[in-house]
Amino acid sequence: MQNKIPTHPMEDYLRMDRMPHIWCPSCGLGSIVTAFMKGVKNAGIDLNKLALVSGIGCTGRVAGYVKLDSYHTTHGRAIPFATGMKMANQDLTVAVISGDGDLFAIGGNHLIHAARRNMDLNVICVNNFIYGMTGGQNAPTTPLGAYSSTAPYGNYEQPFNLVGLAAAAGSSYVARWTALHLQRIQDSIEEMAKKKGFCFLEIISPCATVFARKNKGGTGLDLLQDYKRRSSIDHNADPQKIPLDMDGEIVCGVFVNDEKPTFAENVEKGTSRKVKEHPLYVQDRKDQEV
Amino acid sequence: MKQSNLHGEFFMQGNIACAEAALSAGCRFFGGYPITPASEIAERMAFRLPQVGGSFVQFEDEIASMASILGASWAGVKSMTASSGPGISLMLENIGLGIMMETPCVVVNVQRGSPSTGLPTSWGQSDMMQARFGSHGDYGVIALAPKSPQEYFDLTIVAFNYAEKYRLPVFVTSDAIVGHMTEKVYIPPVDELEIINRKYTNKKPGDYQPYTIEPGQWVSDFAKAGDGYLYHSTGLTHDERGYPDMSEACHIQLVNRLIDKIKMNVDDIILLEERDLDDADVVVVTFGTTARTVVPGINLAKKKGIKVGFLRLITVWPFPEQKIRDLAKHVKGFVVPEINMGQIVLEVERCAGGVLTKSLPHPGGGIHDFKDVAKAIEEVAYAK
Numbered sequence: 321m322q323n324k325i326p327t328h329p330m331e332d333y334l335r336m337d338r339m340p341h342i343w344c345p346s347c348g349l350g351s352i353v354t355a356f357m358k359g360v361k362n363a364g365i366d367l368n369k370l371a372l373v374s375g376i377g378c379t380g381r382v383a384g385y386v387k388l389d390s391y392h393t394t395h396g397r398a399i400p401f402a403t404g405m406k407m408a409n410q411d412l413t414v415a416v417i418s419g420d421g422d423l424f425a426i427g428g429n430h431l432i433h434a435a436r437r438n439m440d441l442n443v444i445c446v447n448n449f450i451y452g453m454t455g456g457q458n459a460p461t462t463p464l465g466a467y468s469s470t471a472p473y474g475n476y477e478q479p480f481n482l483v484g485l486a487a488a489a490g491s492s493y494v495a496r497w498t499a500l501h502l503q504r505i506q507d508s509i510e511e512m513a514k515k516k517g518f519c520f521l522e523i524i525s526p527c528a529t530v531f532a533r534k535n536k537g538g539t540g541l542d543l544l545q546d547y548k549r550r551s552s553i554d555h556n557a558d559p560q561k562i563p564l565d566m567d568g569e570i571v572c573g574v575f576v577n578d579e580k581p582t583f584a585e586n587v588e589k590g591t592s593r594k595v596k597e598h599p600l601y602v603q604d605r606k607d608q609e610v
Numbered sequence: 611m612k613q614s615n616l617h618g619e620f621f622m623q624g625n626i627a628c629a630e631a632a633l634s635a636g637c638r639f640f641g642g643y644p645i646t647p648a649s650e651i652a653e654r655m656a657f658r659l660p661q662v663g664g665s666f667v668q669f670e671d672e673i674a675s676m677a678s679i680l681g682a683s684w685a686g687v688k689s690m691t692a693s694s695g696p697g698i699s700l701m702l703e704n705i706g707l708g709i710m711m712e713t714p715c716v717v718v719n720v721q722r723g724s725p726s727t728g729l730p731t732s733w734g735q736s737d738m739m740q741a742r743f744g745s746h747g748d749y750g751v752i753a754l755a756p757k758s759p760q761e762y763f764d765l766t767i768v769a770f771n772y773a774e775k776y777r778l779p780v781f782v783t784s785d786a787i788v789g790h791m792t793e794k795v796y797i798p799p800v801d802e803l804e805i806i807n808r809k810y811t812n813k814k815p816g817d818y819q820p821y822t823i824e825p826g827q828w829v830s831d832f833a834k835a836g837d838g839y840l841y842h843s844t845g846l847t848h849d850e851r852g853y854p855d856m857s858e859a860c861h862i863q864l865v866n867r868l869i870d871k872i873k874m875n876v877d878d879i880i881l882l883e884e885r886d887l888d889d890a891d892v893v894v895v896t897f898g899t900t901a902r903t904v905v906p907g908i909n910l911a912k913k914k915g916i917k918v919g920f921l922r923l924i925t926v927w928p929f930p931e932q933k934i935r936d937l938a939k940h941v942k943g944f945v946v947p948e949i950n951m952g953q954i955v956l957e958v959e960r961c962a963g964g965v966l967t968k969s970l971p972h973p974g975g976g977i978h979d980f981k982d983v984a985k986a987i988e989e990v991a992y993a994k
């Protein structure tokens with residue numbers, strides 16, 4: 321068996337019949353997908369019971385490449401689609417991977433409400449500070465002063481601080497890493513897969529094709545060098561106080577890791593006794609014995 | 611587990627009957643957002659779903675509501691949402707996703723006076739073309755229009771059955787009149803109802819492709835999330851594997867099938883109520899609650915000696931094209947009263963092949979004056 325053809329280490333987890341993928345060279349998404357699949361595997365969950373939902377965008381394409389029950393939905397609506405899945409079958413682990421525009425512009429309302437409800441979902445936002453798929457328009461994360469195709473004079477909008485927003489909305493778990501912190505990403509994904517409640521992970525990811533090109537950021541490798549120079553780890557940082565800008569510090573870490581009842585647990589607790597005493601419930605059960 | 615339902619004879623509101631029908635059909639997930647005149651459906655589901663082991667979520671908007679029922683359906687549970695004009699407008703993009711992914715679910719539109727916020731507490735039938743063409747692109751749709759709380763119950767069951775059989779979101783297009791009307795409703799025990807459940811694949815995971823259509827079928831068998839099939843589904847144009855395929859050939863095949871699965875099964879899908887059609891000179895084509903309010907007008911015209919036929923579209927979409935074509939061969943003309951400014955009349959006209967077709971529009975908030983109905987029938991009957 322010496323001349324066994326070497327296989328790609330991720331072959332068991334990817335739809336190899338869909339390769340090559342559409343992502344540009346030096347995009348962060350490839351390594352993020354690897355870290356995601358390793359993380360969920362390390363969590364020891366049954367991958368047959370893991371559903372992945374994406375919205376639309378470069379990141380939205382993740383759902384198409386992983387060997388999971390996977391759904392590529394509409395722009396911004398991955399979270400409510402995932403909520404329906406989770407509420408229909410509590411045995412599923414449901415993850416969402418999507419872009420910053422998808423999750424925080426068009427889908428921003430769904431994100432904060434799912435966090436408020438503490439819906440048992442693992443949401444991973446790949447933040448490249450720009451709209452990748454559509455060719456480099458402004459995103460709600462584009463730093464003040466950065467150039468995009470719809471901010472030709474530099475962005476004059478204040479960006480969202482994603483971890484601050486996710487924490488304020490009530491998430492049970494909030495973390496931020498860059499695409500350089502692959503082991504940390506993997507560990508966070510593992511923690512999220514094991515944890516109940518709304519878990520949010522922001523991953524700062526290089527987009528050489530549009531973000532760097534518009535902002536003289538060089539190659540994808542240059543962006544990663546830049547993240548290395550700018551990032552620090554501080555788990556105790558207040559997520560409200562660590563917004564991102566063009567060249568300031570990128571504070572990373574796990575900022576929130578709380579235990580609190582999920583939506584489904586609250587439903588169960590709130591309804592079980594009242595429901596069981598209700599005559600209609602009794603009638604339904606009686607019929608079932610017949 | 612054997613399913614059960616609330617059954618017996620009730621004095622029941624239309625919207626409540628709709629909710630009970632959903633539960634009888636096996637619906638176990640409802641995602642919604644409050645809106646008059648549809649809120650009673652959500653309220654009833656919030657109250658009843660926990661009793662039958664299902665779940666209810668009141669979402670932040672109708673966009674989320676619609677997306678959620680698609681997700682629930684893919685997780686293996688029959689699901690429904692209900693709204694009215696403004697909310698349905700917000701749902702349209704994800705209704706299209708449901709069409710494209712071929713997701714069984716039911717969307718109830720309790721129509722109110724429109725456009726925009728229009729008449730929240732009053733009725734209309736002006737979203738019929740929206741149901742047909744509202745989401746972007748070409749596709750087949752099914753819409754059922756009840757005229758009474760009893761029929762609201764019956765048709766909601768049918769809607770769930772069609773959704774499973776043809777794999778798409780099915781509309782129940784009621785209105786504020788039938789939604790808020792209280793009448794006698796008989797709900798049979800669940801085992802006396804004809805209920806179609808999802809057809810899951812019996813193939814093994816490696817052999818299964820989510821969009822392979824077996825010979826003689828129009829849709830593929832289902833696999834739900836969590837069963838180990840590890841399939842992909844997308845709103846992009848896709849092949850049998852569910853993989854995106856941007857080729858013209860794939861797009862032609864997919865779009866045609868989304869249309870043909872409805873078009874080639876009209877005989878199974880179309881439900882009509884027909885009265886006095888054989889020797890009719892004038893046929894009144896009507897649907898929903900209008901089918902009740904125009905009856906005195908028809909009777910008045912009959913008293914004047916006109917042979918009036920009555921055709922009620924229980925299934926509005928797909929439209930009964932052949933029925934109109936056949937009638938057009940021997941009638942003098944059609945009268946189409948509807949509580950909109952002339953939507954279904956366009957379809958009648960299209961199929962009537964030049965036979966006189968008279969629109970009797972009403973913008974909503976009221977009903978037709980029966981004398982106007984009689985007058986329109988007379989005009990057609992005595993037209994030169």
Ligand SMILES: Cc1ncc(C[n+]2csc(CCOP(=O)(O)OP(=O)(O)O)c2C)c(N)n1
Pocket residue numbers: 376377378379380395418419420421422423446448450451452453454459
């Ligand atoms: C309703 C709707 N509006 C707009 C678009 C076009 N669109 C596709 S992807 C995208 C933005 C993607 O940006 P982001 O979410 O940041 O993801 P990225 O591509 O950067 O990974 C937009 C606006 C769409 N598909 N649907």
